[in-house]
Amino acid sequence: MIDRMKGLLDDEADALFQALADRTRRDIVRRVAGEGLSVSDLADGYDMSFAAVQKHVAVLERAGLVTKRRVGKRQIAHAEVGPLRTIRSMLAELEGQWVERVQRIDDLLAGDQRAGS
Amino acid sequence: MIDRMKGLLDDEADALFQALADRTRRDIVRRVAGEGLSVSDLADGYDMSFAAVQKHVAVLERAGLVTKRRVGKRQIAHAEVGPLRTIRSMLAELEGQWVERVQRIDDLLAGDQRAGS
DNA sequence: CAATCATACAACCGACTGGTTGTATGTAAA
């Protein structure tokens, strides 16, 4: 594994953890997890300006956790589950000595879903 | 579930994700995962001052990811695996394969996912 | 077309972060 690749992985991990290190952004991910929501609909749910919510969505988008799809004049945000699994496998690695056991549990719980990032 | 408890959980999640949102701190967790390491031994591994590494360890300690145990004049840092599992279950919740079940629980217990930051 | 709604983005502000250096304290060894 070349050094540059490790840097990229670290960049991705930085972005993912940083994106989730804010309760509003975690809540946004939860709310767009099922069906998508427009940025305005999202913003209505929080006691802050539209622009603030928009910036939160932008952070999630840059981290790859959310994608937007334009529908008419609205921009619908959807959660991307792949990066979440990436984080979970990173955490599994961090757990170290328990990594195999945990991974086995994950595979069981994930069931139909593929496990690689 | 009272509102204050959700706030505490959010505080914990904020601290955990924030603590892991730095590659040096993730590396520290990796390095102390098996046997512990003194702060100086840790600091030798990074191209930054001892004080900087010490502050990273302090952040991990505040988040509960690392504990220190004094041995002689050294302070040995150990990784705590519990909080890592806490994060992993939070991520599992976010992933949405359990979204319906989780949503039902949330609706029963609180109803208000919206977090005024 | 004009008017309106949804989004984007820039500029600004206070607080926090990640690093530095310097100094103080505690423990061990001579």
Added chain:
DNA sequence: TTTACATACAACCAGTCGGTTGTATGATTG
């Protein structure tokens, strides 16, 4: 006790973050 080593902590600095307001652009509706 003196010396040296390991840790703690305060003060400082530049950059980032989470929020604000204001303005501009895009798409839908009258």
